[in-house]
Amino acid sequence: MxxxxxxxxxxxxxxxxxxxxxxxxxxxxxxxxxxxxxxxxxxxxxxxxxxxxxxxxxxxxxEAVVRRAADALVAQTAPPATGEPVERLLASMTAYVDFVDANYEGYVSMVRGAASDPVLREIYDEAFGALGLRIFDAGADFVEDTPAARLMVRGWQAMSEELVLSWKADPAGLSREELLGVLAGSLPVLLEMLPERTRRE
Amino acid sequence: MxxxxxxxxxxxxxxxxxxxxxxxxxxxxxxxxxxxxxxxxxxxxxxxxxxxxxxxxxxxxxEAVVRRAADALVAQTAPPATGEPVERLLASMTAYVDFVDANYEGYVSMVRGAASDPVLREIYDEAFGALGLRIFDAGADFVEDTPAARLMVRGWQAMSEELVLSWKADPAGLSREELLGVLAGSLPVLLEMLPERTRRE
Structure with missing residues (x-):
């Protein structure tokens, strides 16, 4: 260096x-x-x-380092502007796995450390929120922006974070492509499980 | 008191x-x-x-209080010994939501605080692991005990935790029963998304 x-x-x-x-x-x-x-x-x-x-x-x-890392995460995982919604989600999740790959030690400590320090927590929560809301901004045709959909997206994000971090520690027989398939494929399926009336504006 | x-x-x-x-x-x-x-x-x-x-x-x-709370969580959410696997999972998740309902402030701080204190982290990880492995012990017919299935159960647990805590803060139009339906119903669906070969022993 x-x-x-x-x-x-x-x-x-x-x-x-x-x-x-x-x-x-x-x-x-x-x-x-x-x-x-x-x-x-x-x-x-x-x-x-x-x-x-x-x-x-x-x-x-x-805190300044974590803020910059969180900004980089949000920027690097921006979905492409065009393409099928599920393909764009897959591209975004691929960038997320790349980011975790490249920044594993720091990212894990950011996720874990955010819990105790209020400022880190705020930075982490902001990034978590921004990543989630982007699902709706991206005009994905499989989801309308409702409170229940936002709740489900948060749950899916928590699952994705856990899956990627655990997979990094032990791939459990899953290739990178298979992991990405589960990550991108599960969101539409989970949203489908919400009661119909809570999925429409 | x-x-x-x-x-x-x-x-x-x-x-x-x-x-x-x-x-x-x-x-x-x-x-x-x-x-x-x-x-x-x-x-x-x-x-x-x-x-x-x-x-x-x-x-x-x-730490002694958290250990006791974690033990109580594991004990209270034990699925019934008989019944259909999905019904038993639903009973267990109902007990989980009841526990979070009754211990919200302490539970949130346990989940969050576990990140910073190594001893709390260990207690939390142990309880998280025990709750997850129970899915396999319970003889649920929708899942075999494979590394990929364990990985997915961890992801589903992280999602469930986030969904219940966020739902407590804002139900987003979902009734308790609807939330429970999503929690118990999503696990078999998520496991189905794993590649076939990683789901068989």
């Missing part, structure tokens, strides 16, 4: 961005607990004091 | 049981953070020092 030259003249905003980029690179293969001020300062070739100067404190840096 | 008489002579084990019973009663309507040594000591009519004497420290008491 490159060290940033201390001699490079950067604006505070550029330096902040560089440090966040470094945080995101660390996030890929480290839990949030492991992204310590010491490690980041050493990797960046700057003093701990300077890091505190840019981010205030250790938690603020960690 | 009754205060325990300080004059009653109890063995240490009886006193410990009494304090745990009190913790469980508090768990029903309070988050784990709110079950403080101060509150429990006051409710029990004993000194804080005596509570520390019985449990070591605040976290040990909290």
């Amino acid at each position: 490159d060290r940033m030259s201390q001699r490079t003249r950067l604006t505070p905003e550029q330096r902040r961005e560089q440090l966040l980029d470094l945080g995101i690179r660390l996030f890929a293969h480290h839990s949030l607990d492991e992204i310590s001020i010491d490690v980041v300062a050493r990797e960046a070739g700057i003093s701990r004091g300077l890091l505190y100067h840019y981010f205030g404190d250790k938690m603020a840096f960690r | 009754d205060r325990m008489s300080q004059r009653t002579r109890l063995t240490p084990e009886q006193r410990r049981e009494q304090l745990l019973d009190l913790g469980i009663r508090l768990f029903a309507h309070h988050s784990l953070d709110e079950i403080s040594i101060d509150v429990v000591a006051r409710e029990a009519g004993i000194s804080r020092g005596l509570l520390y004497h019985y449990f070591g420290d605040k976290m040990a008491f909290r």
Whole structure:
């Protein structure tokens, strides 16, 4: 991993961005607990004091990294603008599995750690909500935007998160394509299980 | 809530049981953070020092309460020994919704708090695992015990937990019976989505 030259003249905003980029690179293969001020300062070739100067404190840096990771997750899993709804959902879920693949350690600690820290919880909840609502924005023809459908989408998201994380730990004989088939195929089926009147606006 | 008489002579084990019973009663309507040594000591009519004497420290008491709550959840949701598999699953899920109903505040904080504290995490994971494996022990005819089926049961459990907690916060137009129908009805459907070869031993 490159060290940033201390001699490079950067604006505070550029330096902040560089440090966040470094945080995101660390996030890929480290839990949030492991992204310590010491490690980041050493990797960046700057003093701990300077890091505190840019981010205030250790938690603020960690929160900024998680916010950036959550934004990246939402951006990277955006479904393609055209295509059959189920194909677009499959493309989005493929990008989700790719993201978890590439950022497993950080993502697991984000999902788990979000529970205890209120700020992380808020970031996680926002991303979870945005990912879910996108199902309705995408104009999927298999679902209308009703309270019951939103509830079911939340349940399906929780299932998908658990399935992908457990599958990463032990694939249980399922190929990546088979996992993706279950993830994308289950949402329409689950929505069909809702009582008819709760599925229509 | 009754205060325990300080004059009653109890063995240490009886006193410990009494304090745990009190913790469980508090768990029903309070988050784990709110079950403080101060509150429990006051409710029990004993000194804080005596509570520390019985449990070591605040976290040990909290962990003992969560362990008891997890045991109660597993016990209360045991499916009936006879009947059609889907009916038994429905009975078990009804008991699960009843448990969450009766212990909402404590249960939410247990699910959330489990993420940060390693001991709580272990208790939660154990209960989650026990609830899932019971699906296979129960001799349900719609599922064989394969790695892929276990993976899917975990996903279904995560979905069920999210659906029940979200439904408690906002029923979204779904009656209790309709929610239960989705919970019990979705498991066989989801298992059917697994590739054939991963569903047979």
